[in-house]
Each structure stands twice: as C-alpha cells, then as structure tokens.
Amino acid sequence: MTRRAVVLGGGGITGIAWEWGILAGLLKSGVDLRDADLVVGTSAGSVVGAQLAAGLEITERYEAQLAPPDGEVAATFGPGLWARYAMAMLGSRTPQRVRARIGRMALRAKTVPEATRVGVIESRLPVREWPDRAHLLITAVDAATGEFRAFDRKAGVPLVLAVAASCAVPGVWPPVTIEGRRYIDGGFRSGSNADLAAGYDRVVVLAPLPRGFGPMTGVATQVEALRATARVCLITPDRAALTSFGRNVLDPARRAPAARAGLAQAASALDEARAAWSG
Numbered sequence: 317m318t319r320r321a322v323v324l325g326g327g328g329i330t331g332i333a334w335e336w337g338i339l340a341g342l343l344k345s346g347v348d349l350r351d352a353d354l355v356v357g358t359s360a361g362s363v364v365g366a367q368l369a370a371g372l373e374i375t376e377r378y379e380a381q382l383a384p385p386d387g388e389v390a391a392t393f394g395p396g397l398w399a400r401y402a403m404a405m406l407g408s409r410t411p412q413r414v415r416a417r418i419g420r421m422a423l424r425a426k427t428v429p430e431a432t433r434v435g436v437i438e439s440r441l442p443v444r445e446w447p448d449r450a451h452l453l454i455t456a457v458d459a460a461t462g463e464f465r466a467f468d469r470k471a472g473v474p475l476v477l478a479v480a481a482s483c484a485v486p487g488v489w490p491p492v493t494i495e496g497r498r499y500i501d502g503g504f505r506s507g508s509n510a511d512l513a514a515g516y517d518r519v520v521v522l523a524p525l526p527r528g529f530g531p532m533t534g535v536a537t538q539v540e541a542l543r544a545t546a547r548v549c550l551i552t553p554d555r556a557a558l559t560s561f562g563r564n565v566l567d568p569a570r571r572a573p574a575a576r577a578g579l580a581q582a583a584s585a586l587d588e589a590r591a592a593w594s595g
Contacts, residue, residue, distance in 0.1 A: 318517045318518060319353045319354070319515075319516045319517050319518075320351065320352050320353050320354075320516060320517065320518040320519070320520075320593065321352055321353065321354035321355070321356065321513035321516035321518070321519045321520075322349045322352040322354070322355050322356070322365070322368065322519075322520050322521075322522075323356045323361070323508055323509070323510045323512070323513050323519065323520070323521040323522070323523075324355070324356065324357050324358065324360075324361030324362075324364050324365045324368070324508075324522050325358055325359070325360070325361050325503070325507050325508030325509075325510075325521070325522060325523040325524055325525060325526070325535065326358045326359030326360045326361055326501065326502070326503035326507050326508070326524065326525055327359070327360045327361075327507075327523075327524025327525045327561075327565055328359075328360055328485075328524075328564075328565030328566045329360070329565060329566055329567065329568055329570065329571050329574075330524065330560070330561040330562070330565045330567070330570045330571065330574035331359075331360035331361070331524030331525065331565060331574075332360045332363050332364055332381070332571075333381040333570075333571045333572070333574035333575035333578065334522075334524055334553060334557055334560075334561070334574045334575065334577060334578035335360070335361065335364045335522050335524065335578065336364060336374070336377050336378040336380075336381050336575055336578065337378060337381070337574070337575040337576060337577060337578020337579040337580075337581070337582065338522055338551060338578040338579075338581060338582050338585065339364075339368070339374050339377075339378070339522075339578075339582075340374050340375050340377075340378035340578075340579055340582070341578065341579045341580070341581070341582020341583060341585075341586075342582050342585070342586065342589055343374045343375065344375075344582075345582070345583075345586050345590075346590075347586065347589050347590050347593055347594070348374075349368065349520060349593070350368055350371050350374070350449070350450075351593075352368070352369070352450050353450055353451060353516065354450060354451045354452075354453070354512075354513060354516055355368055355369040355450050355451070355452045355453070356453045356455070356466075356508075356509055356510070356512045356513060357452065357453065357454050357455070357479075357482065358454075358455045358482060358501075358502045358503050358506070358507065358508055358509050359455075359482050359483050359485070359501050359502055359503040360483070360524065361508070361522070362454045362455070362478070362479045362482035362483060362502070363437075363440070363441060363479060363483065364377075365452060365454070366441060366443045366447070366452065366454070366475060366479055367441075367442065367443055368450075369447040369449060369450040369451075369452040370443045370447035370449065371447070371449050372442065372443070378575060378579065381571050381572060381574075381575035382571075382572045382575060382576075383572075384572075385568030385569055385571060388568035389568075390564060390566055390567040390568060390569065391485075391488050391489075391566040392488075392564055392566060392567075393488070393564065393565075393566065397487045397488070400421055400487060401418060401421075401486075401487075401529075401530075402530075404417035404418045404421060405417075405530040405531070409531050410531070411462075411505070411531040411532070412461070412462040412463065412464075413462060414462070414530060414531050415457050415462030415464075415504050415505060416458075416459075416460065416461055416462030417462075418462075418486050418500070418504055419457065419458065419459030419460060419461075419462060419486065419491070419498075419500050420459070420460070421486055421487060422459055422484070422486035422487060422490075422491050422500050423459050423460075423491055423498060425486070425487045425488075425490075427487075427488065427489055427490045428489070428490065429490065430490040430491070430492060430493065433480060433484075433489050433490055433492075434476065434477065434480045434492060437476060437479055437480040437483060438476045438480075441475075441476060441479060443475065444475060444476065445475060446468070446469030446475050447469075448469070451468060452468060452469065453466045453467070453468050453512055454466070454467045454468070454475075454478040454479060454481075454482050454502070455467075455482055455502025455503075455505065455509045455512075456478070456481040456482050456484075456492075456494075456499040456500065456501070456502045457499060457500050457501065457502060457504050457505055458497055458498070458499060459486075459491045459497075459498040459499060459500045460497070460498065464502070464505045465499065465502075466502075466509075466512060467481075467494075473494055473495070477492060477493075477494050478494070480492045481494060481499035481500070481501075481502075482499075482501060482502045482503075483501060484499060484500045484501050485500075485501050485566075486500050486501060486504065488566070503525070503532075504532065505532065505533075506528065506532055506533045506534075506535070506538065507523060507525045507526065507527070507528065507532065507534070507535055508521060508523045508526070508535040508538065509538075510523075510535055510538040510539055510542060511533075511538045511541065511542070513542060513546070514541070514542060514545075515545075516546055517545075517546050517547065518546060518547050518548075518592055518593055518594075518595075519542055519546050519547070519548045519549070519592065520548075520549045520551070520589055520592055520593055521535060521539060521548065521549065521550045521551065522551050523535040523550065523551070523552050524552075524553060524561075524565075525565075526550075526552040535550065535552070536550070547591070547592045547595070548592055549585070549588045549589045549591070549592035549593070551581075551585045551588075551589065553577070553581070554577075554581050554584070556577050556580065556581065557574065557577040557578060557581055559577075560573035560574045560576070560577040561574055
C-alpha cells in the first residue's frame with residue numbers, strides 16, 4: 317500500500333498565504349494533497365496543515381487570503397531579535413541546547429498575554445478538533461529544555477493550543493502552556509521538519525523558508541534523506557514569491573500578494589508534484 321505525506325513548513329503570514337496558493341494551483345490541475353495519509357505542520361504550516369488534514373475546501377481557503385487585512389497589525393522581526401537569536405547560538409553547536417537558550421529568551425520577552433495570542437489563533441483557525449482523515453503532526457519545542465515535540469490527536473492536547481505553540485515565534489509571541497510546559501515555535505528545530513515523513517512512499521514538501529541557520533537543519537538536507545526511500549517533490553518560493561513576501565513575513569498587507577504568487581508558481585511545480593504524488 318502506497319502511503320503519502322504532505323509537509324508544510326513555517327514562514328509567517330506570507331508563508332500561510334503562499335502555501336494556500338500552491339495548494340489551490342495544484343488542485344486546479346488535478347493534484348489534491350488532501351488525499352495525504354500524513355500531514356506535518358510547522359509554525360505557519362500548522363495553521364494550513366490543520367485545515368488541509370480536515371479536508372477543508374482549498375479554493376475557499378485560498379480566496380480567504382485575498383481579503384483586506386483590516387485592523388490587523390504587523391509584528392516584526394527587528395535587528396535586535398535576530399541579534400538575540402545569534403547570541404543564543406554562541407558557544408554551543410548542540411541543537412537542543414541552543415533551542416533551550418532561545419526558549420529562555422522567549423520566556424523573558426515582553427509580548428502580548430498568552431491568552432490573547434491563543435485567542436487570536438483560535439479566531440483564525442476554522443478547525444477546532446483534531447481531524448481523522450489524515451494523521452496530523454503539529455511541531456513545537458519545549459522552551460525550558462529545548463526538547464522537540466510533535467503533537468497528534470493521541471496526545472490529548474487541544475488542537476488550538478498545539479497550533480498556537482507551533483506558531484509561538486520566540487521574542488515575538490509568548491510561549492504557549494500545554495500540560496504545565498511552555499512551548500515555542502517548532503520551526504526552531506527545523507523550518508519544515510520534513511524528516512517526520514520518513515517511511516512514507518510519496519512526499520510533497522512546501523517550504524516557505526527552506527534555509528536553516530545555526531544548528532537548525534535546512535529542508536534540502538532532510539529531503540535528500542527522504543529521497544533514499546521515497547518519491548519527493550520539494551517546492552520552495554520562486555523569485556516572484558520571495559518578492560511578494562517583502563521584508564517582513566509577519567505583515568498582513570503581504571498576505572494577498574503572497575497567495576497570488578503561490579497560485580502562479582504552482583504551474584511550474586505541477587509536473588514534479590504530480591509525479592511525486594501519483595506517479
């Protein structure tokens with residue numbers, strides 16, 4: 317029996333929009349990634365993945381990205397935050413130790429209240445229960461220990477909390493409390509965590525932010541390992557998509573351009589995606 321997996325990486329608001337654009341473009345040409353047996357969602361990809369695994373209408377979710385961002389305020393990655401990430405990486409190349417340092421920084425950071433942020437995620441997520449159409453994995457990192465965690469429906473954790481944790485960008489949004497532990501963005505282990513699809517026969521990976529930094533593994537390394545035993549299609553933003561993202565992936569004003577760029581790019585990725593998905 318052939319088993320298929322979709323991996324959806326992190327990339328902020330623009331990453332969510334671009335992924336819906338790619339998914340809508342592929343569907344328009346007959347490649348429906350809702351048929352996946354496994355969906356792996358990291359950060360932005362957790363938002364898309366929860367909906368994809370639930371079987372929501374892809375075209376409708378794409379069109380929702382085109383709505384004006386009325387009342388939404390852009391968060392930012394400032395130079396100071398990047399400097400704090402860099403400082404956390406100094407003196408150690410052990411990934412879990414670096415993640416723990418970043419987690420401690422996140423715990424000290426002044427952000428909006430945790431309940432406020434979780435409420436925002438809940439208001440934007442049209443899925444409340446873990447889906448049973450596909451095995452959904454939502455990634456996060458323990459802020460205190462740096463331990464990686466992949467939540468699924470068997471964990472007994474509310475889906476909204478798992479997604480909010482996966483989207484908890486350190487220094488921008490507060491860590492999210494789950495069963496007494498605080499969790500940060502799963503992208504700080506890997507931007508896509510594509511290695512979680514190991515053992516599946518056909519894999520499509522959407523990676524808005526494909527490069528790793530510091531001890532974080534880039535998606536290309538993980539995809540290369542998957543290709544030893546699986547047919548894999550890796551889709552990363554083309555030049556037009558990168559331009560549409562602008563300089564701030566957390567800017568709601570860039571959502572619609574990023575979605576349209578994904579829709580346009582899907583045509584160039586179609587042949588490879590179809591070959592990987594259905595042979």
